[in-house]
Amino acid sequence: xxxxxxxxxxxxxxxxxxxxxxxxxxxxxxxxxxxxxxxxxxxxxxxxxxxxxxxxxxxxxxxxxxxxxxxxxxxxxxxxxxxxxxxxxxxxxxxxxxxxxxxxxxxxxxxxxxxxxxxxxxxxxxxxxxxxxxxxxxxxx
Numbered sequence: 001x002x003x004x005x006x007x008x009x010x011x012x013x014x015x016x017x018x019x020x021x022x023x024x025x026x027x028x029x030x031x032x033x034x035x036x037x038x039x040x041x042x043x044x045x046x047x048x049x050x051x052x053x054x055x056x057x058x059x060x061x062x063x064x065x066x067x068x069x070x071x072x073x074x075x076x077x078x079x080x081x082x083x084x085x086x087x088x089x090x091x092x093x094x095x096x097x098x099x100x101x102x103x104x105x106x107x108x109x110x111x112x113x114x115x116x117x118x119x120x121x122x123x124x125x126x127x128x129x130x131x132x133x134x135x136x137x138x139x140x141x
Contacts, residue, residue, distance in 0.1 A: 043067050049074070081140075086122045099134040 029037010043065045050071055059066045072078055098115040106129075118137050125131065 041065060045069060046071055077136075077140075083122055083126070087119065097137050097139070099132050099137060101130050102133050103130055105129045105131055 027037060029035075045067045047069045048071065050068075055066075058064065096117045096119050099118050099121060100113050101116055101121060102113050103111045113133065118132075121130065121132055
């Protein structure tokens, strides 16, 4: 999720501000290699853990670029999450929720998505073409 937030911050820099010229041929990067149109900026590197509140306050809301190196290495999502962990999770029996699943790994509009319980998905995804397109289920956040 943090990687997506960093990507979001980077993409915000591409959106013109109100009143800014939007004609492509007048933009500094027109017909140049990707990333060559805007002046480069300093990217802070964080190697220690950061709270979600501080991340959003300092970087997302501040529209400040940051590279996170190893900051989530002690997160349960990295240290604990495995198929075995999900299948043995007691909480899952009570709070398992439906997730959206695509039925083919190669995108096809002929095969509509379906819903299934998260635990059922964990039991089958390694042996089928199905993949989850949901965010992390709420009981794991």
